[in-house]
Amino acid sequence: MSTSTGAAASATSYEARFRVWRGDADGGGLHDFRVEVNDGEVVLDIIHRIQATQAPDLAVRWNCKAGKCGSCSAEVNGRPRLMCMTRMTDFARDETLTVTPLRAFPVLRDLVTDVSFNYEKAREVPGFVPPPGVAAGEYRMDQVDVDRSQEFRKCIECYLCQNTCHVVRDHEENKTAFAGPRFLMRVAELDMHPLDAAAQAGLDRRRTAQEEHGLGYCNITKCCTDVCPEGIKITDNALIPLKERAADRKYDPLVWLGSKIRRRGAASGPGA
Structure with missing residues (x-):
C-alpha cells in the first residue's frame, strides 16, 4: 500500500x-x-x-x-x-x-x-464627500450605480497595475506628479459616484485628476488592466471615461459655460 x-x-x-x-x-x-x-x-x-x-x-x-x-x-x-x-x-x-x-x-x-509610494498617493486623493442633509445609513443609490462602483471596489491593492505602468516603472521623475492607475481609478470612482458631494464642497475631481494626479500622463496602453488579478477593466471603465469627462470640462464650450452658470448660481444663494 x-x-x-x-x-x-x-x-x-x-x-x-x-x-x-x-x-x-x-x-x-x-x-x-x-x-x-x-x-x-x-x-x-x-x-x-x-x-x-x-x-x-x-x-x-x-x-x-x-x-x-x-x-x-x-x-x-x-x-x-x-x-x-x-x-x-x-x-x-x-x-x-x-x-x-x-x-x-x-x-x-x-x-x-518598499511600496510606501502608493500610500502617499492614496493620502493625496480626497475621500468621499457625504451629501449634505443625508445621514449615514440613509444613502440610496440605483443598482446600476452600485454596480459601476463595485467593480473598482474589488481592488486588493496588490499594486501590480502601479508596477507595470510604464509612466511609473520607467520614469522615476514622474512619481511626484503621477498618482498611477490604482489611484486615478479611485478618483474616477468618486467622480461617477451619484452621492459624492465634492462639487458642492468646492472640489472639482476632474480638475484635480488632470492637474494634481497626472491623468494626462496616462496614454491608455491597458498594461494595468492586463495584470489586474481581479479582472478590473481599469483602462476602459475608469481611466478613459475620466479622461473624456476631464476633456469635456476643459475644452467643451457648452460644458464650460454650464459650470460657470452653476457656480454663479451657487454663489448667489437662494435669496439672490
Whole structure:
C-alpha cells in the first residue's frame, strides 16, 4: 500500500529550476535553485520550500495565500503577478522560472519592495464627500450605480497595475506628479459616484485628476488592466471615461459655460 502511494506521489512531482533575485538596496543578483514541485502547487509554495530547505533567510512578503491580500506581488519571468495565484502548471516543467521583486519600487530585501509610494498617493486623493442633509445609513443609490462602483471596489491593492505602468516603472521623475492607475481609478470612482458631494464642497475631481494626479500622463496602453488579478477593466471603465469627462470640462464650450452658470448660481444663494 505504501509503495503504490509513493509511486503515485513521484508521478506528480518533479524538480524545477528557479532563479530568485537576492539582495537589498545596495545591489544583488539572481541565485539558482533546484526544488521539488508537487501537483497543484503555486509559485509561492515553491518560494516557501526554498525558504524551508535551502535559503532560510530569503525575504518574501505574503499573508492570505488566497489572492485577496495583494501581499505576494512579484515578477515571474518578467510579468507582474501574485505568486499565490500563479500555478506551476502555467509553465513547462523544463522551463527555468525567474522570480524578481517589483521593478517600479525600491528593494528592501530579496523579493520585498518598499511600496510606501502608493500610500502617499492614496493620502493625496480626497475621500468621499457625504451629501449634505443625508445621514449615514440613509444613502440610496440605483443598482446600476452600485454596480459601476463595485467593480473598482474589488481592488486588493496588490499594486501590480502601479508596477507595470510604464509612466511609473520607467520614469522615476514622474512619481511626484503621477498618482498611477490604482489611484486615478479611485478618483474616477468618486467622480461617477451619484452621492459624492465634492462639487458642492468646492472640489472639482476632474480638475484635480488632470492637474494634481497626472491623468494626462496616462496614454491608455491597458498594461494595468492586463495584470489586474481581479479582472478590473481599469483602462476602459475608469481611466478613459475620466479622461473624456476631464476633456469635456476643459475644452467643451457648452460644458464650460454650464459650470460657470452653476457656480454663479451657487454663489448667489437662494435669496439672490
